[in-house]
Amino acid sequence: MDPSPVRPLALPAVYQNDPVALAFAAAIGAAMAPAEERIDSLDAVLDPWRAPPAFLDWLIRITGARVEPGWTEVQRRKAVDLAPRLAAHRGTPYGLLLEAREIHGWDLHVDDPGDVFTGAGRPPRAGRMLTVTLTTRQGEDRQALEHRLTRLVRAHCPAHLPFKVTVNQRP
Numbered sequence: 001m002d003p004s005p006v007r008p009l010a011l012p013a014v015y016q017n018d019p020v021a022l023a024f025a026a027a028i029g030a031a032m033a034p035a036e037e038r039i040d041s042l043d044a045v046l047d048p049w050r051a052p053p054a055f056l057d058w059l060i061r062i063t064g065a066r067v068e069p070g071w072t073e074v075q076r077r078k079a080v081d082l083a084p085r086l087a088a089h090r091g092t093p094y095g096l097l098l099e100a101r102e103i104h105g106w107d108l109h110v111d112d113p114g115d116v117f118t119g120a121g122r123p124p125r126a127g128r129m130l131t132v133t134l135t136t137r138q139g140e141d142r143q144a145l146e147h148r149l150t151r152l153v154r155a156h157c158p159a160h161l162p163f164k165v166t167v168n169q170r171p
Contacts (some may be wrong), residue, residue: 033054046059048081050079056073056077056080060076063084064087065079065082065083065086066079066155071103078103092156093112095111096153097110097120097158099152099155100134104152106134108132109132110130112131128155130161130163132165133167133168134165136169137169138169138170149167
């Protein structure tokens with residue numbers, strides 16, 4: 001990054017010919033230049049896609065992003081980017097489906113027979129068990145996927161609603 005030119009402090013017209021005041025203004029301008037340069041580049045630190053990796057953990061903390069161990073840097077950056085929308089939709093099917101699609105690349109099917117979670121407005125079927133189904137390719141570790149899916153649903157499902165997860169593998 002090129003150092004920005006020193007911007008001397010603007011002085012009233014009465015001091016424009018005073019060499020002491022001009023030297024003082026130039027010194028203050030030189031002292032302030034590094035701070036102004038940092039402030040000017042603050043947006044690059046707060047943007048999850050441009051922030052240096054060293055700032056990523058700090059961004060995760062201040063945004064309240066839900067991040068799990070083992071996530072890649074791209075997943076962590078996506079989590080920070082989605083944090084405001086996920087916070088607004090926590091406990092809703094939209095929040096669950098959004099995080100599944102954007103972070104994991106999953107297309108989930110949510111079956112809520114009592115319409116407790118989805119609130120579809122149709123007459124409820126028997127039972128209150130929310131079932132979330134993930135269909136994946138053959139060869140992926142089914143047990144690991146079930147574990148990850150369970151953590152995801154637990155983070156988004158209301159506490160009063162029991163749930164189960166199912167991972168189906170297609171050939």
